[in-house]
Amino acid sequence: MTEACVVVAPEALVAGAADAFERQVQQIFRGAYRHLVVDLSRVPAIDGAGLRALAKARTAGERVGGSVRLAAAAPTVASRLQTALPTAFELYGSVRAARVAAWPWRTIRIAAAGTAL
Secondary structure, three states: OOOEEEEEOOOOEOHHHHHHHHHHHHHHHHOOOOEEEEEOOOOOOEOHHHHHHHHHHHHHHHHOOOEEEEEOOOHHHHHHHHHHOOOOOOEEOOHHHHHHHOOOHHHHHHHHHHHHO
């Protein structure tokens, strides 16, 4: 499936909530989804456990040939992500932008080129 699953992160990605979030992400990747968009709009804070959960989510996505994209992070959360995991994630301003980025653009371009011929 190429559609991205959107997950709204808990109010804070810290300790216990981060563990529950990590389990949820693992279940998603075990299912039919390969691409995940994490909506961080409700997350006012993130600690080491939250950063670890996101890093593990990225690894899980890569294992199944998928991706994890982060969207709508508050400035403080975005700053923490860019400091702690500067190259691990692309941050998107909205869930919609992150979902569009998850589309298989290479495949779409090849199909469009084939149709044009």
